[in-house]
Amino acid sequence: QKEVEQDPGPLSVPEGAIVSLNCTYSNSAFQYFMWYRQYSRKGPELLMYTYSSGNKEDGRFTAQVDKSSKYISLFIRDSQPSDSATYLCAMSVTGANSKLTFGKGITLSVRP
Amino acid sequence: KAGVTQTPRYLIKTRGQQVTLSCSPISGHRSVSWYQQTPGQGLQFLFEYFSETQRNKGNFPGRFSGRQFSNSRSEMNVSTLELGDSALYLCASSSAPSSYNEQFFGPGTRLTVL
Numbered sequence: 001q002k003e004v005e006q007d008p009g010p011l012s013v014p015e016g017a018i019v020s021l022n023c024t025y026s027n028s029a030f031q032y033f034m035w036y037r038q039y040s041r042k043g044p045e046l047l048m049y050t051y052s053s054g055n056k057e058d059g060r061f062t063a064q065v066d067k068s069s070k071y072i073s074l075f076i077r078d079s080q081p082s083d084s085a086t087y088l089c090a091m092s093v094t095g096a097n098s099k100l101t102f103g104k105g106i107t108l109s110v111r112p
Numbered sequence: 113k114a115g116v117t118q119t120p121r122y123l124i125k126t127r128g129q130q131v132t133l134s135c136s137p138i139s140g141h142r143s144v145s146w147y148q149q150t151p152g153q154g155l156q157f158l159f160e161y162f163s164e165t166q167r168n169k170g171n172f173p174g175r176f177s178g179r180q181f182s183n184s185r186s187e188m189n190v191s192t193l194e195l196g197d198s199a200l201y202l203c204a205s206s207s208a209p210s211s212y213n214e215q216f217f218g219p220g221t222r223l224t225v226l
Contacts, residue, residue, distance in 0.1 A: 043220050104154035
């Protein structure tokens with residue numbers, strides 16, 4: 001079993017839809033949780049960063065972490081065609097020598 | 113402030129050759145991490161350098177190596193290339209090790225091994 005599992009996709013939604021992206025993990029030592037967005041031919045860019053269970057909101061994006069269930073989600077409200085990209089979850093343990101472990105990513109397409 | 117730059121952007125090599133990729137971090141950033149991204153395995157951590165020292169290493173064979181210079185620029189080397197090394201190689205920089213909340217990625221180097 002991989003440490004981080006992400007819904008494989010691809011996912012296609014109409015403009016204005018609410019998008020839910022999900023990852024599960026097996027390593028209970030993970031303490032930091034991130035969501036990245038990657039456009040074609042670009043490097044990933046950090047969207048959300050959190051280290052506690054619960055919700056964190058930033059504009060149209062909400063990150064949700066449930067450590068008891070080892071489950072994280074990213075919600076995108078009022079999705080736009082410009083949200084079309086690959087979304088990757090990532091997580092790490094604490095400590096200066098920690099490393100990021102990524103999900104495989106899901107490609108989202110928002111249809112106008 | 114300029115972002116993370118990687119050179120070259122595209123590279124084609126043949127099996128058995130070696131390759132060196134370069135990464136220039138954001139000014140003031142002293143930590144550089146390298147990642148390999150493939151459709152099959154996703155994004156995987158290779159290694160991290162801080163102040164010219166390797167801080168952490170992922171689960172890759174010894175053919176993958178790196179170094180960091182005193183100006184924080186970093187290079188990654190892959191020797192005896194295999195077809196499976198075809199991938200997008202990404203570097204990311206931050207001011208301190210494992211500071212993922214302020215880590216920025218470069219655009220990557222697309223390596224194709226024939």
